[in-house]
Amino acid sequence: MKHFIEITKEQVHSDLEYNNNDEIIEFFVTESTDIDLLIADSAKKIKFSFFNNIASSLTTIINCNSELNLEYQINDNAYVYESVVIENDDLNIQLNKQVVVTKEATYEASNGLFSDCHLTYNVNIDLNGLAAQALHNIATISRNESKKIYNVTINNNYPLSYGELNNFGVVKDQASLIFNGTGYIKNGAKQAQAHQESKIITFDPLIIAEANPYLIIDEADVEASHAAAVGQMDEEQLYYIQSRGIDFENATRLITYGYLKPILNKISDESLKEKLEKLIETKVML
Amino acid sequence: MSTLKIENLHVSVEDKQILKGINLVVNTNEFHAIMGPNGNGKSTLLLAIMGHPKYQIDQGDIYLDDTKITELSVDERARLGIFLGMQYPTEVSGVTNSDFLRAALNAQSDKPVSVFKFAKELDNQVAKLEMKPDLAFRYLNEGFSGGEKKRNEILHMKMLKPKFALLDEIDSGLDVDALKIVSDAINEMKSENFGCLIVSHYERLFEMVTPTHVHILVDGKIVKSGGYELVQKIDQEGYDWIKSELGIEINNDDELSGIL
Numbered sequence: 001m002k003h004f005i006e007i008t009k010e011q012v013h014s015d016l017e018y019n020n021n022d023e024i025i026e027f028f029v030t031e032s033t034d035i036d037l038l039i040a041d042s043a044k045k046i047k048f049s050f051f052n053n054i055a056s057s058l059t060t061i062i063n064c065n066s067e068l069n070l071e072y073q074i075n076d077n078a079y080v081y082e083s084v085v086i087e088n089d090d091l092n093i094q095l096n097k098q099v100v101v102t103k104e105a106t107y108e109a110s111n112g113l114f115s116d117c118h119l120t121y122n123v124n125i126d127l128n129g130l131a132a133q134a135l136h137n138i139a140t141i142s143r144n145e146s147k148k149i150y151n152v153t154i155n156n157n158y159p160l161s162y163g164e165l166n167n168f169g170v171v172k173d174q175a176s177l178i179f180n181g182t183g184y185i186k187n188g189a190k191q192a193q194a195h196q197e198s199k200i201i202t203f204d205p206l207i208i209a210e211a212n213p214y215l216i217i218d219e220a221d222v223e224a225s226h227a228a229a230v231g232q233m234d235e236e237q238l239y240y241i242q243s244r245g246i247d248f249e250n251a252t253r254l255i256t257y258g259y260l261k262p263i264l265n266k267i268s269d270e271s272l273k274e275k276l277e278k279l280i281e282t283k284v285m286l
Numbered sequence: 287m288s289t290l291k292i293e294n295l296h297v298s299v300e301d302k303q304i305l306k307g308i309n310l311v312v313n314t315n316e317f318h319a320i321m322g323p324n325g326n327g328k329s330t331l332l333l334a335i336m337g338h339p340k341y342q343i344d345q346g347d348i349y350l351d352d353t354k355i356t357e358l359s360v361d362e363r364a365r366l367g368i369f370l371g372m373q374y375p376t377e378v379s380g381v382t383n384s385d386f387l388r389a390a391l392n393a394q395s396d397k398p399v400s401v402f403k404f405a406k407e408l409d410n411q412v413a414k415l416e417m418k419p420d421l422a423f424r425y426l427n428e429g430f431s432g433g434e435k436k437r438n439e440i441l442h443m444k445m446l447k448p449k450f451a452l453l454d455e456i457d458s459g460l461d462v463d464a465l466k467i468v469s470d471a472i473n474e475m476k477s478e479n480f481g482c483l484i485v486s487h488y489e490r491l492f493e494m495v496t497p498t499h500v501h502i503l504v505d506g507k508i509v510k511s512g513g514y515e516l517v518q519k520i521d522q523e524g525y526d527w528i529k530s531e532l533g534i535e536i537n538n539d540d541e542l543s544g545i546l
Contacts, residue, residue, distance in 0.1 A: 234376070235339065235340075236376050237376050237377075237378055239338055239339065239360060239376075240372065240375065240376035240378070241378065241386075242359070242360040242361040242364065243336055243360050243361075243364055243369075243370050243372075244361075244364055244369075244386070244387075244390035244393075244442060244446065245361050245364035245365045245390050245393040245394045245446070246361055246364075246389055246390055246393045247359075247361045247393065248359070248361065250389065250393065251361075254378070254381050254386070254389065255378065255381075257380065257381070258378055258379050258380025258381040258425070259379065259380055260380070261380040262379070262380055
């Protein structure tokens, strides 16, 4: 079963049950389903409540110039997979997401964000139940004048909860890209895990690129790891590839493609994945 | 027949002069061995022929037949038929060995290679080199053992069929069985259309891949050239005789050997 939702300034078109009041539009996902959510504009908060035990995918397509507030409540033992899609290059978007994951439920997000828009992407994920899980992946390209900031926070509030975030980015021209990744393990969240990896390849020396990993741990019995790196394309890698007869431009394309591909591989929608693979080629080429 | 000609080559790395006038002519159907103590410029010679950006040519020229390749980019040299089997092959994540090879083959031909023919040839070579079949579909060199990386360099050589292969310590990291397989693969290439320049420390490789010419490189210069008897002499006596016989001081600079 597939559902389409379109939200404009004035109207909500939805074949899924919802409540619409002055401040919030709230959708209820009571059974397993795939949802395409197209946001053309919204001044109100948009909330999704995913009921116990369901498995759903959510493709969130953003096509507006504004500040958006999204809230996902993912209840016990549910599984929610999300991809955020931004296609328009001329947008200026601030996206704020609050995600609450309860007992044994999973929130998984894989986003290939290759538009030239300005983007501030804030997501705060609360793992509010035993063995709640969150996996948050970003592959992004920032080029031309684009400014992109990603603040991803995962709070391990319960024992055995698992949080993982992977941020991979490519920056060129006069663009900027900042990854702030935070893993916060609260006191009492025994055997919780917080893992993160952020990597940025820069093409030009004057670019602003930061990968900041934060781990705040108030519990002793946990597992945590982080890795962050910002750097130019590896000269030895380029040399190696070129030594097999592949020219500089194609070598660059191979390296970049290979670099973003592990994240794209996590995107379950095949047609979206294909579209993103093509975008890498057009966006990254010099 | 083709000829790789190196004329009075002077090369420096980070302002340190390494090669101080190398002259060398390699024809197809010849296997040249380059021997010499660590840190005297053997790898530098190969890397400079291939065009590594860190290795600056201060003087001299390199020719492939009538083409002066000194000014050409790395990929242009490769497309003319020069191949470097590296001492430390680089890992490239996200790109499979097989996709990479196909891209490399497509780069040197006008029309795309047939996918079917390519797959068949790759299968065949992987089997011949007794490589694990999955290595062709894993990310390039990622998680390969030292020996697997070296075998993979030979796989690339077999697939790309260069006119001249420069093999930089291709035998290090190989056990006896693997060395045999790699040696057979190199010998199989020998033809009117293939020549080879091989750097190694060990006689064992040259027992299996018999060089037609042997050169000893000391302090950035070729101090002696000859035939296979030089390999035997070095194996028995080391390099000390060079000092007494030729009156050359050997600078065994281990500190530099890492980068050279």
